[in-house]
Amino acid sequence: DLPLSSLLALTVPRAQNLRPQIANPKLATNNPTLTTIALEKPFCVFDDSLSPGSSYMVYLYAMADSASTVSSAVTDNSSKPLNTTFQDTNGGQLGPYRVxxxxxxxxxxxxxxxDVVNMKKVSDVLKQYLFRVGDDVTCLYDPNFSGVCNPPLDEDTTYxxxxxxxxxxxGVVKDQTLWSDPMKTLKQTSTIDTWPGRRSGGMIVITSILSTLIFLLVVGFLASIFFFVMASRETSTETTHESQTTQQAVPTSQGKRRVHPG
Structure with missing residues (x-):
């Protein structure tokens, strides 16, 4: 029943040999999303580095995978953690930022x-076990926000x-994990490329058949309208001809005299 990170820590106790892991799908069924990625918190990862009487915090950093070619350092020359923000790094595109x-x-x-199946405990379990990157939709636009900003990630982007x-x-770093494996946010289905060169042969055939059927339906519809109009005209002509024929005046008899009795 232990979290996956705890099981990993039993065999690989040093943080330098561990990587942040994507959340267990039993706890985060919709993960990643368009703008968030849920991670396991580092249970039993830093225990070897903890000293009695000291105060420690865990800092989480993120960067776009493309930024790894620029710089992936998260400390300065004196081993102090960087205070770079989402804005400073253009959302992680220029280097790591503190999440x-x-x-x-x-x-x-x-x-x-x-405990996840227990509705009374599930919320607490999720808060203890997971951290969702990209979960704060307001911090960038709140002028009074003073904490560490965790704004939505970019869609279809690897981090x-x-x-x-x-x-x-x-104020110094005592230990750190490796960078995680690449994790990619989802892509809007409405923006998926539909250019034929990016589709399979079967999809192209289906699309062609549907286009042909639609064309035939339009042609048939226009043809039915044409024949209906022509039929209406012929009926109108026949009615007019019959009306003119039946309305001819009946000729009166001429030369007919009245005979008065003698």
Whole structure:
């Protein structure tokens, strides 16, 4: 019943050998979406780096996969985490930006997947177990927002993610995971390329047949209108001819005299 990240940590305890994982489909059935990607939180990932009496936070960074060729560094020369934002990096296109920070997940009592079926516990399990990147639709446009902004991701775009363990008192990074494998947001179906060169042969044949049938239906419809109009004209002509014939005046008898009795 342990989360997948906990099981991984049992065999690979060092954070440097781990990558952020996409959320278990049992918990996030619609993932990724057009603008969000849900990740597992790093349970039991940083335990080897925790020192008693210190205060730690987990920082999550994201970047577009295309930005990895520019720079993927998330610390400066003094091992301090970068404070780059979504706006600074053009949504991760120019390099990593800080998505969120949260408490180190408690490895001693991770959420149980079995609790997902319990309607009273499912919300709490999801909050403990998952973090959804791109979940804040207002922070970019709120002038009073002062926290770390986690705005919607771009659709049809590939991203990578990284977790950092930060000593918040010293302000330095104590440990970090590898960058995640590429994860891609969905694409709007209305924007899918329908150019014939991008479709299969079967789709092209079906499209051609449907186009032909539509053309024949239009031709048949126009032909029926034409014959209906012609038939109406012929009926009108025949009626007029019969009317003129039957309305001819009956000739009166001429030369007929009245005979008066003598």
């Amino acid at each position: 969120a920070l949260f408490n180190v997940p408690n490895c001693g009592s991770p959420p149980l997947l079995a 990578r993610f990284k977790y950092l363990l930060v000593d918040v008192v010293a």
